Amino acid sequence: MTWFQEWIEFLNVNLPLIVDLTVEHVALVGLAILVAILIGVPLGIYLTTNEYLASTILQAASIMMTIPSIALFGVMIPLLSIINKGIGFVPAFIALVLYSQLPIIRNTYTAIKNVDPGVRDAAIGLGMKTVQRLFRVEIPNAMPVIMAGIRTAVVMNIGIGVIAAFIGAGGLGVMIVQGIVRTDQYLIVTGSIAVSLLAIIADVLLGSVQKWLTPKGLETNS
Amino acid sequence: MERKKFVSLMVRYGFYALVIYFFVWSFQKNYFSYLFKETETFVLLTRQHLELVAVSSLLAIAVALPSAVLVTRPRFRQTEWIFTNLANLGQTIPVLAVLALMISILGLGFKTAVFALFIYSVLPIFRNTVAGLNSIDDRLIDAAKGMGMKPHQILFRVELPNAAYSIMAGIRTAIVINVGTAAFAFLIGGGGLGVWIFTGIRLFDNSALLSGAVPVTLLAILADYLLRLLEYVVVPKGTRPSANA
Amino acid sequence: GGKQVTIGGKNFTEQYLLSQMTVFMLRERGFDVDEMNNLGSTVVRKALVNKQIDLMWEYTGTALVTYMGKEPIADPGKAFEKVKELDEKRGIKWMNMSEVNNTYCFVMDKKEAKKYGIRSISDLAAYVRKHPGELKMATDAEFANRPDGLKGVEKRYDFNFGAEQVKQLETGLTYTALASGEVDVAMGFSTDAAIEKYDLLILKDDKHFFPPYYAAVSIHEDVYQKYPEVEEVTQKLADRLDSATMRKLNYRVDVEGKSVSVVAHDWLVKNGLIEK
Amino acid sequence: MITFDHVTKIYEGDVKAVDDVAFTVEKGDICVLLGPSGCGKTTLLRMVNRLESITEGEIRINGKSNRDLDTIELRRSIGYVIQSNGLFPNMTIEENVTVVPSLLGWDRKKKRERYHTLMELVGLDPAEYRKRYPHELSGGQQQRVGVARALAADPPVMLMDEPFGALDPITRERLQDEFIQIQREVKKTILFVSHDIDEAIKMGNKIVLMRDGKIMQHDTPSEILVHPKNEFVSRFVGKDRAIKNLSLHTVEDLQKEIGLGDINETIQDTKTVNIHQDLRNTLSTLMNQEAEQVIVTDDHGEKLGTVTIDHVQRYLHLEIREKAPVSTEG
Amino acid sequence: MITFDHVTKIYEGDVKAVDDVAFTVEKGDICVLLGPSGCGKTTLLRMVNRLESITEGEIRINGKSNRDLDTIELRRSIGYVIQSNGLFPNMTIEENVTVVPSLLGWDRKKKRERYHTLMELVGLDPAEYRKRYPHELSGGQQQRVGVARALAADPPVMLMDEPFGALDPITRERLQDEFIQIQREVKKTILFVSHDIDEAIKMGNKIVLMRDGKIMQHDTPSEILVHPKNEFVSRFVGKDRAIKNLSLHTVEDLQKEIGLGDINETIQDTKTVNIHQDLRNTLSTLMNQEAEQVIVTDDHGEKLGTVTIDHVQRYLHLEIREKAPVSTEG
């Protein structure tokens, strides 16, 4: 049998495992992103009203990003052991949420900031209330950039999610790590292809969501 | 106005307090004991870590810059999207997989780790360099041509200096990520501070963990800081984004 | 509202297999089973103590020496009783000790061992004392840093590789490193298939440093109270397993490249432990 | 009616953008704020609908201080055309035009009708543009939509900040003409910012000429041209202001004041001008031909009389004397 | 001398940007390429220094086809001011200005001197700007630096693509005046792109008016104003072209052609104009006062004679007759 045939065979046998791990991976990353959006987008919007805070938060978030992923996952262990949640889903989830913050906050912040001041002025001058202005003008016009931030975060997190395997949070990383331990090419290849595919699919899907959320009038400008 | 400033200050000092508290807490719990108990090992691991990062980053720069310059030349313009897409695709492959797959090609150890890190760093540098070169205003190139500059003069006097910010940003991202990624070199016997991090994770030994993780984090932050300084020196003053804001 | 348990596992093949088999068997008995595997010994232990997991296959030696910090006990039965007794006050119940003894060992390439004239760990120690900085050793992070690991061995046999000579890497890769000539000595587990695969020599532990590491189930007392049938289920498994069987199963996974779940499933079916 | 009652604006950092400005825009008038870049025109305008706070003084709209009105309601009752048109890129043209009616909760039918009326008013086909987006329109078309949007809720007062600023001269002139036409129908009270003297002369009933936040002169266009109050005004309107002034008057005005000359049938080759032609172009025609006179025709081509350079000059002097009998300046 | 010998440019996709264009720019002249947006002005210009290839025909510089010259040398011998100034953001002002001298390998001292000369020429303080970067300068200042840079190696030929395009009218006028001054000193052969008729009249010895890649008229400014060759040219220069034409001539020109009138000492209140004043402003002064005449003075204030509207008109007709005796159009 050629390597390729064997690999197909391997896929056949292990399909349930692959599916399980993929689901786990998606659940972990998906939930983390969801929470990250719920925190990051409103925070980013709020920051546009407070310059001082904006620079503080953005600095903090970018330092967050420089923390190596394995170190962050690692540090979660002693910290969360305090509440007996040192390994598994919770620390992985928190680490991923933290990692997503910079692209989401920064993009939301700059997108809203960069809404043409003329357009913002017009909205105020026509008598829109703050909330109306936000939802009718600023957010729609900032949408492409906000979505781009979310896409970056998702693709990044799908990759980082692999490391979650080291602290028992499962996911596709398990395949890769087992592959290393057992020097099993099939496991490694399958695991990493699955992760890559997941990232590409997520990116494409979010691309269409982005397109769908982007007001038609902005398409040629962005 | 004043209230906003106040909130911001509170948050800023809140962060500082958290960080300080974290260190105090770790010291109290004796979580940095490895640093003192096994200083020799620490020096060894740090040296290995730095070697991994330095060798792989330099290689990456040496490969990424020329190839990015090459694919942005008019002759290769048509093929550029292939490289850019390949680069994008490459970014979706997890680090671990790159490391793991290298084992079967290069075996275990330092060489393999360097190679995997190199592969991982090439992409951001390449992408940013291409983006930087492409984002240069065509009119600048026109002006340069119209002045009678030769192609290499245009490249070195106009294109590269004006793309320097973007290139440096790519290098900085790559190296900072590299510092973190080098921690995985342990898995394939490449050494580095990852040894303690993984020991810590495997043994639930917070001392080993923090003695590895905190120095790696500080190294990453330090690298970021130093590269920012370098950026300040390398990037011409007139092309820094803050200058045009 | 069904029966729900979480199984923990460590990061090597045998553990994947044990954990996977238990999962299959419990599933058949209507359990809803979560797996949390791929963890280091101490982590998985901590998870058990913290109730993040409910049960796992643990080794008597590891528990006694690493977790409880006691002197090793050579007799397997006594070791088991001791562990069981000590863990009772933590609310953890030990049961179903199997015949699987997965102790640490030092392995070398047979030819090379002959060349250096090394047969036992004492021989190794003597050689290293005479030629410091020549031989290299591969170990995983856990063994390198456990008190009953490399440091303990070096102390008992009175030698020292030196930090530069010890290569730490991921558990299964110590054999790869040995096979590729990166190192001269590797740490291994006595049930590992790679020993057979690469035709390696297990150095004799002539000073009896390594205690017996028999696999047994450790489970939370209250989980046990809730689902006493777990004992009966895992008992069947423990009865059929021994070191030889385990090495064979490991071989199928590590050398033949079969997947853990397939190997586990096949074996369970063949032994009538689950229906197909 | 908009009254500026000694209004001063000081920005943070002690920039006095508007300095003790007092004047009134009468109901139905277009008042043009004119002046060099940075003189405070935009600032003054934006204080009216409270986009900028007022440091000192008061702005009254129909007698009521704008401080006492609810901001949102105040702004909705004032049409605002922004310096750079500020259309919402995310909304279609129809949504842009009817954005204020939407905020006011009009029903769909009423909005649709209003959209039609407005687009026709600014000379764009309502059906053609309904589903388009701002970026699909040329600069001139966008400006029109901006004006339509500001007119949507039929506000009695309009603020227009260089609404025809960034346009090429030809489009600009067309829009100006159209807007004068619209204003004849809608009769709003308009505060109009410009930095172009020609535009100010053309559009304004009154001009407020500013410099460094202060009013230099507040007068009718013709008065500013003929009797600039000081050196700055005089320099701002330019040396050829007499010729500029001519563009404010038509042959018809001249006919009313001093009558036309007789038609001397013996002169050949004489050109004709329409009675609604302005005097500047008429003078240009006169200078460019060898005959002393041009023949004036009405809209049906019937010859009404002749005009000579002498006529034009006499008319100009009459204008000056009439409007400011004592002045010797200019 | 630049000769366009039936030059045609077809872009990919069959866009005929320049269509069989033939004319010559004489040594020391400013030739203005004028026309609406997209008519091919930039394309024509860029073919001269071979930034665009020539599809058909030939461009000769001092009799030599630019195809036969080395591209790099050709470009170094031609100063190029780009539509949007195109200063290099990474270089200081000094580096920008001396970029061509650097390429030519001048020594530091010579470059420094050249920098000083050039900056003074364009009216900027050399010391103050030396270490600054382009983004720290205003638009008008950047334009000047752009011009200085193009002049650096003292090229005999200059290509200037709307060099004063994106500026406000006041700055623009000042730069134009300064540039005319500079040209008097440096006497380059200049091809100058503009889409503004007033600028073309002011700057050009010759105007090439283009439309859709074809030459509509190639003439002196005055000729184009007085005798537009067709409807397009006539519309492009505008209805008040006679008055525009006046700004091309000074009282001195008039004096030379037809002499001044006598001074009638009895008339009071008469204004004076300087003999270098242009006729447009002189006419404006005449229209604006009640007297029939203004007194002409020389630079020392000595009275030389008088001018009346009649004088102006006669001069204009003479000009027209002299230059194109058979034309009846206009």
Ligand SMILES: Nc1ncnc2c1ncn2[C@@H]1O[C@H](COP(=O)(O)OP(=O)(O)OP(=O)(O)O)[C@@H](O)[C@H]1O
């Ligand atoms: N938000 C602000 N903070 C501080 N100073 C300001 C602010 N806005 C405007 N200024 C200053 O106030 C003065 C007047 O500005 P304003 O925008 O009203 O001028 P303008 O007459 O509209 O000019 P333009 O014709 O260029 O639009 C200027 O000196 C300007 O720099």
Ligand SMILES: Nc1ncnc2c1ncn2[C@@H]1O[C@H](COP(=O)(O)OP(=O)(O)OP(=O)(O)O)[C@@H](O)[C@H]1O
């Ligand atoms: N690189 C190109 N490829 C295809 N067509 C082009 C290209 N450059 C210009 N054109 C077309 O050629 C024509 C002339 O363009 P050109 O830039 O010369 O006009 P222009 O007179 O300089 O206009 P403007 O006043 O707007 O600068 C236009 O129709 C333009 O769309």
Ligand SMILES: [Mg+2]
């Ligand atoms: Mg303004």
Ligand SMILES: [Mg+2]
């Ligand atoms: Mg052009």
